[in-house]
Amino acid sequence: KQWYQRRVRGDELIYGHLTLRVPGTDHFLINPFGLSYSEVTAGCLIKVDGQGTVIDSGTSRQFSFQRTGYVIHSAIHAARSDLSALVHIHSRAGMAVASSVEKLLPICQHSVFIEPVSYHPYRGIVVDEQEKVELAANFPSPSKCLVMRNHGLLTGGATIEEAFLLMFYFQGVCQVYVDAGYTHRPVPEQFIIHDDVITKSVKDTLAVNFTAGNFGMLDFQSLARQLDEEGCETGYPYPGKEWYPGEYSDRQEWRSAPNGGSIMENDY
Numbered sequence: 001k002q003w004y005q006r007r008v009r010g011d012e013l014i015y016g017h018l019t020l021r022v023p024g025t026d027h028f029l030i031n032p033f034g035l036s037y038s039e040v041t042a043g044c045l046i047k048v049d050g051q052g053t054v055i056d057s058g059t060s061r062q063f064s065f066q067r068t069g070y071v072i073h074s075a076i077h078a079a080r081s082d083l084s085a086l087v088h089i090h091s092r093a094g095m096a097v098a099s100s101v102e103k104l105l106p107i108c109q110h111s112v113f114i115e116p117v118s119y120h121p122y123r124g125i126v127v128d129e130q131e132k133v134e135l136a137a138n139f140p141s142p143s144k145c146l147v148m149r150n151h152g153l154l155t156g157g158a159t160i161e162e163a164f165l166l167m168f169y170f171q172g173v174c175q176v177y178v179d180a181g182y183t184h185r186p187v188p189e190q191f192i193i194h195d196d197v198i199t200k201s202v203k204d205t206l207a208v209n210f211t212a213g214n215f216g217m218l219d220f221q222s223l224a225r226q227l228d229e230e231g232c233e234t235g236y237p238y239p240g241k242e243w244y245p246g247e248y249s250d251r252q253e254w255r256s257a258p259n260g261g262s263i264m265e266n267d268y
Contacts, residue, residue, distance in 0.1 A: 012089070012090040012091075013036065014033065014034055014035060014036055015066075015090055016037070016088055016089045016090055016152075017030060017031060017066065017068075017069035017072070017073060017086070017087075017088045018030070018031050018085075018086070018087055018088075019031075019069070019073040019077065019085070019086045020045075020084060020085050020086075020160060021077055021083075021084045021085070022047065023084075025049075026049050026050035026077070026078065027047050027048065027049050027050075027055055028047070028048065028073065028074070028077050029045040029046065029047055030045065030046050030048060030065045030069055030070065030073065031044075031045060031046075031065075031069075032044055032045070032046055032058075032060040032063035032064070032065065033063060033064060033065055033066035033069070034062075034063040035060070035063060041059075042235075043058055043059045044058045044059045044060035044063075045058050045060075046058055046060060046063075046064070046065050048065060048070060048074075050074050050077070050078055052067075052070050052074070067127050068125060068126045068127055069088070071126050071127060071128070071129065071131065071132060072088060072126050072135065072154070073086050073088070074132070075131075075132035075133075075135045075136050076135065076136060076139060076154075076156060078132075078136070079136035079139070080136075080139070080141060080156060082141060082156075082158060083144065083156030083157060083158065083163075084157070084158055084159065084160075085156065085157050085158075085159060085160045085162070085163040085164075086154065086155070086156045086163060087154065087155050087156075087163045087164065087166075087167045088148075088152060088153070088154040089152055089153055089154075089167065089171070090151070090152040091152070091153065091171050091174070093171060093174040093175040093177070093178045094152050094153040094170070094171055094174045095150075095151070095152055096174070096177075096178050096183055097147065097174040097177050097178070097183060098147050098148060098149055098150055098151055098152060098153065099149070099150045100183040100184065101147075101177060101182070101183060103117075103119075104117050104147065104173065104174075104177070105187050105192050106192060106193040106198055107173070107176060107177070107180070107182070107187055107191055107192060107193065108172075108173060108176045108193075109201070110169040110170075110172040110173045110176070111169075111173050111193060111198070112193070112198050112201045112202055112205070113165075113166065113169045113202070113205075114144075114145040114166060114169050114170050114173060115145075115198060116142065116143045116145075117143065117145045117146070117147060118138055118139045118140065118143040118145065118146045118147070119138065119146070119147045119149060120134070120135055120138040120139065120146060120147070120148050120149060121138075121149050122148070122149045122150035122151055139154075139156075144156050144157060144162075144163075144166055145166060145170050153167065153170050153171065153174065155167040155170055157215070157216070159215070159216070159217075160216075160220075161214070161215065161216030161217045161219070161220045162215045162216045163216075164216050164219070164220065165215060165216030165219050166216075168219070220236065221236070221238035221239070224236035224238055225238060
């Protein structure tokens, strides 16, 4: 939650939702409604089933989950077995794009990773179970990024790390749209990235920067180290954690660690 608050800037008081499917069940974990992003911990996540029944309230017994979050996320979890983690935010840039842009065009390098983008029309506050069918239909595979018109952004991933990094890129594209003024004027043709370039860029980037299943992992590890340095004790595993000094400023000790302090090696 703190990573989203700091890096994606998608927090809006106590609103927005993060969910994670419990493997082999229709259960998922969701953040309590009433806590800000900086207050949420793993222990206070609420486990609910696909019908909205609380299976385990965790440590947040005085809080429940938001019905809007349940309706949106349960619909997608039920329809998309490939998406274990879902993120929904109301960032200012995301809402601006969701309220003014008919279709996001690939205009910057971040765009390469979020295609294809799906869209769901605004029907008011999402509390009606009937909207689940339309929502699931409007977010088909292989899309992992959804613009909820007049509302906000949603991403899904096979892992928490993937859902996070996709949202980072998604929010970044929306911010570029706002900064470049494309929420109120057309994108010039010469600035639209062609499909063949997108295809090649995705292939090349995945080959150079990622391996199967680790999309977003290095980013998560970096953020975990930063939070651990601040005393947050994330518990998130990263290479060399058993020898990582804890004092991020102690560069010399870190560099003299196994593998020369490299964080690229699989040390755990």
